[in-house]
Amino acid sequence: RPGSKQAGTPADNYHLARRRTLQVVVSSLLTEAGFESAEKAAVETLTEMIQSYISEIGRSAKSYCEHTARTQPTLSDIVVTLVEMGFNVETLPAYAKRSQRMVITAPPVTNQPVTPKALTAGQNKPHPSHIPGHFPEFPDPHTYIKTPTYREPVSDYQVLREKAASQRRDVERALTRFMAKTGETQSLFKDDVSTFPLIAARPFTVPYLTALLPSELEMQQMEETDSSEQDDQTDTENLPLHMSTDDSGPEKENTSVLQQNTSLAGSRNGEENVIDNPYLRPVKKPKIRRKK
Amino acid sequence: AVPVSAAAPPDGAMSNGVYVPPAANGDVKPVVSTTPLVDFLMQLEDYTPTIPDAVTGYYLNRAGFEASDPRIIRLISLAAQKFISDIANDALQHCKMKGTASGSSRSKSKDKKYTLTMEDLTPALAEYGINVKKPHYFT
Numbered sequence: 001r002p003g004s005k006q007a008g009t010p011a012d013n014y015h016l017a018r019r020r021t022l023q024v025v026v027s028s029l030l031t032e033a034g035f036e037s038a039e040k041a042a043v044e045t046l047t048e049m050i051q052s053y054i055s056e057i058g059r060s061a062k063s064y065c066e067h068t069a070r071t072q073p074t075l076s077d078i079v080v081t082l083v084e085m086g087f088n089v090e091t092l093p094a095y096a097k098r099s100q101r102m103v104i105t106a107p108p109v110t111n112q113p114v115t116p117k118a119l120t121a122g123q124n125k126p127h128p129s130h131i132p133g134h135f136p137e138f139p140d141p142h143t144y145i146k147t148p149t150y151r152e153p154v155s156d157y158q159v160l161r162e163k164a165a166s167q168r169r170d171v172e173r174a175l176t177r178f179m180a181k182t183g184e185t186q187s188l189f190k191d192d193v194s195t196f197p198l199i200a201a202r203p204f205t206v207p208y209l210t211a212l213l214p215s216e217l218e219m220q221q222m223e224e225t226d227s228s229e230q231d232d233q234t235d236t237e238n239l240p241l242h243m244s245t246d247d248s249g250p251e252k253e254n255t256s257v258l259q260q261n262t263s264l265a266g267s268r269n270g271e272e273n274v275i276d277n278p279y280l281r282p283v284k285k286p287k288i289r290r291k292k
Numbered sequence: 293a294v295p296v297s298a299a300a301p302p303d304g305a306m307s308n309g310v311y312v313p314p315a316a317n318g319d320v321k322p323v324v325s326t327t328p329l330v331d332f333l334m335q336l337e338d339y340t341p342t343i344p345d346a347v348t349g350y351y352l353n354r355a356g357f358e359a360s361d362p363r364i365i366r367l368i369s370l371a372a373q374k375f376i377s378d379i380a381n382d383a384l385q386h387c388k389m390k391g392t393a394s395g396s397s398r399s400k401s402k403d404k405k406y407t408l409t410m411e412d413l414t415p416a417l418a419e420y421g422i423n424v425k426k427p428h429y430f431t
Binding site: 014018021022025026028029030032033034035036037038039041042043045046049050051053054055056057058059061062072073075078079082086087089091092093095096 | 329330332333335336339341342343344346347348350351352353354355356357358359360364367368369370371372373374375376377379380381383384387405406407408409410412413417420422424426
């Protein structure tokens, strides 16, 4: 309501500007009537009265117009309104033609604050047909449109195959270079050592030994099947089998290696009771029964 | 053209197709005419009232009144102006009456400076049925 300090929103300023204009109008009317000065309270009273008078004419004329099932007020509605408010309509033309007339300039039109161009992002959505034009616009689209931040991965077969192949090649290359850098290397060229390093081959004294001997896992598996069956026959059988396939020279090594393997296998069995990793379990071969 | 009735009713006068009762006292007679101010509305196009159209339109819009014709707005602003100036004239009469009521000398007319005070405005408004009561300020 005017008369009290307001926060200063655009709507309030709008209202206050028009209120001030009314005050100026009232003052000019008083001057026309012959007053030189007036009390502030008197001017405020008259301003309030003229504002409520205009509002009441508008409200009442609208009511009369709607009473006859219309929406656009006409002259007749206003005449009836004025008559109802005790206004003598006949005297209005005479008053209009009075001599001293003063014109007050309209209050300045302030535009609504517009967001600067730099801050707007994207095209605002236009109003649907059921929304009147004087309503404010939609906000920027980024406030209500959600776009996912990831891109759909490529699922083309050819691209995927190429990717898999290049990845595998890179992994192999990286691994070999790593082994070459950390282990011993041999080079093809005499003078240039670092260009093409080859992983050095470790020569075994008995190269075919690893091919002939059973692997650690196979030894464990043999132990397992033997212990489960509690069959000494297979145990004594397998040992001379291995002994016979070896050459005469490294027989000693063989037995010692075998013994080491069995001891290791025994310890391994104990460990295996604690860590039961299915991928580390020995391969289970079918039991071969041999009749003797 | 206004239709005229063929047969006059037995009692009372007919004027412009509207029944006009015989005036009981001579001074007040109902006036029957077409919609008043229609001609005046045409003249309003050249004339600009003191209240700007924007201000009147603003207050009318707040009340829900959407004017199709700008002359309607001028008519309303004129009516409001006349309302206030009538009150102002009445207050001026009160002021003049108070000034010369005590019988001051006729040689010099009452000084031209009239100041509108609440003491003059209150009785003027009371004639219109508006009762204002401003509180006395304690200083």
